[in-house]
Amino acid sequence: MASLANSAALLPPCAKLACLNTAISNSNCPPTDQACIYSTGAINNNATLCIKAACTVRELLVAQNVTNRPCGVEPAVNSTYVPIMIAFITLAAVAVSLQLLARVLTDMPIWWDDGANCTSMVTCIAYTVTMVQLKSGGFGTDIWAIPTENITSQLKGYYILGILYVVACVLFRASIILYYIRVFRGSQSKQLMWNTLVVNFLIGLPFTTVSVFRCRPISYAWLQWDGQHTGYCVNDKIFTWLGFMIPLVFDFWVLIVPLPSIMKLQLSLKRKILIFIMFSTGLS
Structure with a gap:
């Protein structure tokens, strides 16, 4: 699992620290507790709402990719x-x-x-x-x-x-x-x-x-x-x-x-x- 710092570094500028830090600070998870952060739906939802408001569609997709991967979310793939x-x-x-x-x-x-x-x-x-x-x-x-x-x-x-x-x-x-x-x-x-x-x-x-x-x-x-x-x-x-x-x-x-x-x-x-x-x- 990638570190939170590494994931944040890959985020587009519109989604960096402001959205992520705000969502974490409004939760009960310590900033260093990755397991808590990745498993808390409220953090993900709050961060997503913030990113949607601040980012373009391209930036939003990049941010979703960066944040989903460390959380263990794999994309659905259908090639049948x-x-x-x-x-x-x-x-x-x-x-x-x-x-x-x-x-x-x-x-x-x-x-x-x-x-x-x-x-x-x-x-x-x-x-x-x-x-x-x-x-x-x-x-x-x-x-x-x-x-x-x-x-x-x-x-x-x-x-x-x-x-x-x-x-x-x-x-x-x-x-x-x-x-x-x-x-x-x-x-x-x-x-x-x-x-x-x-x-x-x-x-x-x-x-x-x-x-x-x-x-x-x-x-x-x-x-x-x-x-x-x-x-x-x-x-x-x-x-x-x-x-x-x-x-x-x-x-x-x-x-x-x-x-x-x-x-x-x-x-x-x-x-x-x-x-x-x-x-x-x-x-x-």
Whole structure:
């Protein structure tokens, strides 16, 4: 455990002695009793309030790092998403590759659904690579434990992730709808499928645009955290909820679009249900 003197020496000027000494003097702990000081919540709370009032965000994070470490407070670190994402993106890449191979081996022409599927796959790979790179800079770790010089680059990467996610979702839905159009080319529901494709892009375009230009200036998206820059961003909470609910409802619609065409097939009800499940789970 580092000494109190060493910890105080590492504090930024705004947080030094004044805040720490005041908090200790207002407690029952002797200045030399580190165990008492580190274990007393009132001291930590009083010092934190003082530091928040006197320091900038950058200085506050440095002070929190300096004071947490000697107290034995370890940052929460969650990197479990990395192997999961790598596993799923690998499986997806294998599936897309096998689909293209099947097209070639069966002399089936490559069509727009394959193009949308491959483009979506490339976007997902870019998303995964960006996520893995961010991990090395502290992504998934308590912000106070991340070097302040890394936070801006982390938030810039997070900004890029948001755009890649929206684009990948739009392209993936497009690939599914285009596949419906390929399979049910002579169906009376083909116009409904084309309309669904148009709506997909009409929904995706504003969400992509807002993802890119949600802050003015754009750089404010990754610079606002330190409180030293001026700008404006849309309400993240509202945008997140809309970005979740509207595409979710539309996803259910995409799942049931082929249902009228499936029901008109000259097959038993059991086979129709199996075909619908196949389309719904993406096993086609």
